[in-house]
Amino acid sequence: MFELRNVTKSYLTPKGRRYVFRNLSLAIPPGKNIGLIGRNGAGKSTLMRLLGGADVPDSGTIATDRSISWPVGLTGGFQGSMTGRDNIKFVCRVYGATGEAMREKVRYVQEFAEIGDWIDEPIKTYSSGMRSRVAFGLSMAFDFDYYLIDEVMSVGDAQFKRKCADVFKEKLQTSNVVLVSHSMPEIKKLCDVVLLVRDGGIQVYDDVAEGIKAYNS
Amino acid sequence: MGAVWMLIEPICHLLIFSVLFALLRARSVSGVEYPVFVLVGMAPFLLYRNTALRLMDSLRENRSLFGYKQIKPLDTYVARVIVETCIAATVYAILVFGFAWYGFDMTVHRPLEWVANLLLGLLFSFSLGMLLALITHALPSLKTIIRMAFFPLYFISGVLIPASYLPQAMMPLLLLNPFLHILELIRAQVLPNYTPVDGVSETYVISFTVVLLFLSLGTYRARRMHLISTKNG
Numbered sequence: 001m002f003e004l005r006n007v008t009k010s011y012l013t014p015k016g017r018r019y020v021f022r023n024l025s026l027a028i029p030p031g032k033n034i035g036l037i038g039r040n041g042a043g044k045s046t047l048m049r050l051l052g053g054a055d056v057p058d059s060g061t062i063a064t065d066r067s068i069s070w071p072v073g074l075t076g077g078f079q080g081s082m083t084g085r086d087n088i089k090f091v092c093r094v095y096g097a098t099g100e101a102m103r104e105k106v107r108y109v110q111e112f113a114e115i116g117d118w119i120d121e122p123i124k125t126y127s128s129g130m131r132s133r134v135a136f137g138l139s140m141a142f143d144f145d146y147y148l149i150d151e152v153m154s155v156g157d158a159q160f161k162r163k164c165a166d167v168f169k170e171k172l173q174t175s176n177v178v179l180v181s182h183s184m185p186e187i188k189k190l191c192d193v194v195l196l197v198r199d200g201g202i203q204v205y206d207d208v209a210e211g212i213k214a215y216n217s
Numbered sequence: 218m219g220a221v222w223m224l225i226e227p228i229c230h231l232l233i234f235s236v237l238f239a240l241l242r243a244r245s246v247s248g249v250e251y252p253v254f255v256l257v258g259m260a261p262f263l264l265y266r267n268t269a270l271r272l273m274d275s276l277r278e279n280r281s282l283f284g285y286k287q288i289k290p291l292d293t294y295v296a297r298v299i300v301e302t303c304i305a306a307t308v309y310a311i312l313v314f315g316f317a318w319y320g321f322d323m324t325v326h327r328p329l330e331w332v333a334n335l336l337l338g339l340l341f342s343f344s345l346g347m348l349l350a351l352i353t354h355a356l357p358s359l360k361t362i363i364r365m366a367f368f369p370l371y372f373i374s375g376v377l378i379p380a381s382y383l384p385q386a387m388m389p390l391l392l393l394n395p396f397l398h399i400l401e402l403i404r405a406q407v408l409p410n411y412t413p414v415d416g417v418s419e420t421y422v423i424s425f426t427v428v429l430l431f432l433s434l435g436t437y438r439a440r441r442m443h444l445i446s447t448k449n450g
Contacts, residue, residue, distance in 0.1 A: 011446055012443065049284070052284075052286060054283060054285070054445075055445060055446055056442055070285045070286070071284055073284070077282055077283075077284035077285055078281055079278075079279065079281065079282060080281075091285065094288065
């Protein structure tokens, strides 16, 4: 579960301070797959980064008793000048997988992302599709209670989407997902709860169809 | 190519100034060959300069890694210092071997003090670099000015000439610069017959470093939230 208490988050821009959320409090029940929907720039990715602990609120607390993945996004948490293999090894070391476990994960990602020899090329030479395949595969190589997935699945080709869906089906037996997506069928298929991010506030819809209707209206 | 440039930069500096000095005046300073004299001071100075300046870019270069909550901005600073130190140590080792093979005497007069002093200088430039990185994160336009400021520093820190060749009238002012102290001390520790100018003191460098480190870590503590969320610099 997640519990947000009085969360305020703002960013400093050259034109002054901009608030994304102000005094936000809500609880998200445990064991649900969460869909985050909202317009571009509404704060979905910010909320996801806050949930993952990659960013901290100005004030207030975000409590959870689960292990949470890093936000798996299009930009991918990669250092561009390092090779794919080095990036994967880096993340493995950050998350404490060394030795045989690390080699296993590198193999898994290489096979899942279907990048073959490209694994030894710098990440910055990858196409965006390859990059997001690696990013997605890398997060799937680890076991978390919650996976934070930011639009990654919507960019792949049909075959890759099918593969994602397969591995997801398996993961979702034991884990949950927080999904940012503009693709409503995907939200409908995967999520049990929808959080609509709008105008610095968040509405929780237990009924996915209702949430999507509110988003479209 | 990048790796080759790491070697070429100090060698170029060294060659140009050795040739210039050989043409202009005597080939030796304080009883040692001029290239040896310059290498001993310039190699650490280049390391310190790179450390201080490259920290300004480390946030921008590693921004994508902050998605992993375990990784903090301070980690990228420390990583940068380690990388720069490894590069500088390798370059220095290669040059020293090259010089020794050519026939220069490359022995270090007081090795333990020398190593301690090198590390002190590194800590100083780490603190300086961190403070500069934090300042330019808030005010990105200062970056160019700071880069430019390091150019005169090259001359007033006594990289190319002993501090005793600098204008004596200006000495009280020049001695405010901790780099001058560090380089003079390093030379005195490597070269047996080198006498640093009056007023050079280890204590000054240590206290300067402690104060600067305190200041930069304090600023870091106060600014750490902004470093991740604000995409400046």
